[in-house]
Amino acid sequence: MFGANVASDKVEFRIWAPKLRQLSVDVNGAVFELDRSNAGIFSGTTNAKAGDRYCYLVGDRRLPDPVSRFLPEGVHGRTEIVDPDGFAWTDESWAGFAFSEYVIYELHVGTFSAEGTFDGVIGKLDHLRSLGVTAIEIMPVAGFPGERNWGYDGVSLFAVQASYGGPEGLKRVVNAAHRVGLAVVLDVVYNHLGAEGNYLREFGPYFTDRYHTVWGDAINYDGEGSEQVRKYVIENALYWIREYHIDGLRLDAIQAIYDSSKTHIIKELVSGVQEFARGANRQIAVIAESDQNDRNLILPANEAGFGLDAVWSDDFHHSVHTFLTKENRGYYQDYGEPEKIVKALNEGFVFQGQHYRFWRASRGSSPGGIPLLRHVFCIQNHDQVGNRCTGERLSHLVPRGAAKAAAALLLLAPETPLLFMGEEYAEPAPFQFFTDYGDKNLQEAVVEGRKKEFEDFGWEETPNPQDPKTFARSKLTWNMDQDMLAWYKELLELRRKFVTHSPRTCRARLSEGKIVVEVPGQNAEIVLTVRFLGGRKHTEAKESAEHVLLRTQEDGYETVILKCERTSQVLPPIQVAAD
Numbered sequence: 001m002f003g004a005n006v007a008s009d010k011v012e013f014r015i016w017a018p019k020l021r022q023l024s025v026d027v028n029g030a031v032f033e034l035d036r037s038n039a040g041i042f043s044g045t046t047n048a049k050a051g052d053r054y055c056y057l058v059g060d061r062r063l064p065d066p067v068s069r070f071l072p073e074g075v076h077g078r079t080e081i082v083d084p085d086g087f088a089w090t091d092e093s094w095a096g097f098a099f100s101e102y103v104i105y106e107l108h109v110g111t112f113s114a115e116g117t118f119d120g121v122i123g124k125l126d127h128l129r130s131l132g133v134t135a136i137e138i139m140p141v142a143g144f145p146g147e148r149n150w151g152y153d154g155v156s157l158f159a160v161q162a163s164y165g166g167p168e169g170l171k172r173v174v175n176a177a178h179r180v181g182l183a184v185v186l187d188v189v190y191n192h193l194g195a196e197g198n199y200l201r202e203f204g205p206y207f208t209d210r211y212h213t214v215w216g217d218a219i220n221y222d223g224e225g226s227e228q229v230r231k232y233v234i235e236n237a238l239y240w241i242r243e244y245h246i247d248g249l250r251l252d253a254i255q256a257i258y259d260s261s262k263t264h265i266i267k268e269l270v271s272g273v274q275e276f277a278r279g280a281n282r283q284i285a286v287i288a289e290s291d292q293n294d295r296n297l298i299l300p301a302n303e304a305g306f307g308l309d310a311v312w313s314d315d316f317h318h319s320v321h322t323f324l325t326k327e328n329r330g331y332y333q334d335y336g337e338p339e340k341i342v343k344a345l346n347e348g349f350v351f352q353g354q355h356y357r358f359w360r361a362s363r364g365s366s367p368g369g370i371p372l373l374r375h376v377f378c379i380q381n382h383d384q385v386g387n388r389c390t391g392e393r394l395s396h397l398v399p400r401g402a403a404k405a406a407a408a409l410l411l412l413a414p415e416t417p418l419l420f421m422g423e424e425y426a427e428p429a430p431f432q433f434f435t436d437y438g439d440k441n442l443q444e445a446v447v448e449g450r451k452k453e454f455e456d457f458g459w460e461e462t463p464n465p466q467d468p469k470t471f472a473r474s475k476l477t478w479n480m481d482q483d484m485l486a487w488y489k490e491l492l493e494l495r496r497k498f499v500t501h502s503p504r505t506c507r508a509r510l511s512e513g514k515i516v517v518e519v520p521g522q523n524a525e526i527v528l529t530v531r532f533l534g535g536r537k538h539t540e541a542k543e544s545a546e547h548v549l550l551r552t553q554e555d556g557y558e559t560v561i562l563k564c565e566r567t568s569q570v571l572p573p574i575q576v577a578a579d
Helices: 118-122 125-131 166-179 226-244 265-280 314-325 330-334 338-347 382-386 400-411 440-453 468-473 482-499
Strands: 003-007 010-016 024-027 030-033 041-046 053-058 061-063 104-107 135-138 156-160 183-188 207-212 217-219 248-251 285-289 310-312 354-356 361-363 375-378 416-420 507-511 514-520 524-532 548-554 557-565 574-577
Touching: 024 041, 030 041, 118 166, 125 482, 135 248, 156 166, 156 226, 166 183, 166 226, 183 226, 183 285, 226 248, 226 265, 248 265, 265 285, 314 330, 314 338, 314 375, 314 382, 314 400, 338 507, 338 514, 400 482, 400 524, 400 548, 400 557, 482 524, 482 548, 482 557
Parallel strands: 104 135, 104 416, 135 183, 183 248, 248 285, 285 310, 310 375, 375 416, 524 574
Antiparallel strands: 003 010, 010 041, 024 030, 024 053, 053 061, 207 217, 354 361, 507 514, 514 524, 514 574, 524 557, 548 557
């Protein structure tokens, strides 16, 4: 592996830097020159140890290692040597579990707790376990500039963010999660790197001008020198799994990963992870975010697919959100009809090649034959909340009865559900976009960029991402709506009992303006009825009390969950009536 590799009382330094003819390393003030191979790989061994700090001397500049494991001084500072075997793990018996059992909880380390650290997350793990989720998905922790960031501006892929607690902190939280039975998924970004502190181009052809992303230069996966770049990214994926015992990866926005190679980098990465998992006897998931509705992503590799375990499928979120809020600008313009909720539940994707007005082009492909659990559904996530102008959550936009109805549709659907931190108890704090750039040009650019992003939605003035108050407003208060929390816990318990190990299919249709859904369970049918009452109290008692598992009526919405044993009887429908 490249980077600083500890061996006994020495450390070997290895770095791919084909742009350089000579290179020296400064370790605690002692400088020595590295040897260069014809392939542009520099290496050398010296007396050093874990905890020592070093940097590379490039001309008159002192640059961090592209494979830094830890940057305690920030992304512009020296790299600290880390011994990957120095942590005392206690999860030897942990092997993970099947993706079919995943109920994902997405969280941002900096705003999840008052401490804003990995140790702060550890303090909340018992809450998450009692809630009923089975996996936490941690937003990116690769080294980013400053101390406040969503993580998608990371510039040092192997370095664990210092302000969160560094490598030891991440290992502690994974170890603790495994101790209470929670899997850990890590969000990783392989479509671009951030602008501040990005020194990779000083060493080699990590980027290309053949393609462009909206966030920054595209990574070079198919041009000259791309072989080592591909190895760099695949090694990074394996690094998190191997050194940090991570159970799964969420690949950010893979529609912006451009690769015309014979084997796409994502397919090669998934294959590498699967090979490692087999050898280690572990169950490891690879999930991707993509707005393309591309069935090939979740087709198995032996069917010419990419072999991903699942893909974020936003159509369900957009369909439910627009149905409840009536918002219809930006990408919401293509949703709102209850028919689209039906299609999302039945098939995963709504757009399967039809014209998509927001793109002014066709979008998607048919997911026919692909298990519904391969689609990750949500009613909130960091994008859909944080990319609103002021970061409102669904529970801020609709009555509580509507939010409860949406939660029931999500958590009893056969697809894989994802919750966003605080959703389970109707967190009053928003989740806004925040940064901590030191570069003044970037500070101005991010403010203007956010304004432009919201033009299509007609939203009000956006909070300044650079203002520390924006970050502070986004911290969870943990001021809980106990009734909502109880609702989520009950729904998740029903999911565990009746849905998780079911055939994971769904029968949804429209009937007299209502959405009718039947969810076959292993030994029973789960029947959810959501009625929009328009302010009228529903007094008809059509359901047998012995079949009612859960019921609520408030804010003009009635939600009833029934259990029907597998008999020849006609099942009552799941209903969501249109306004």
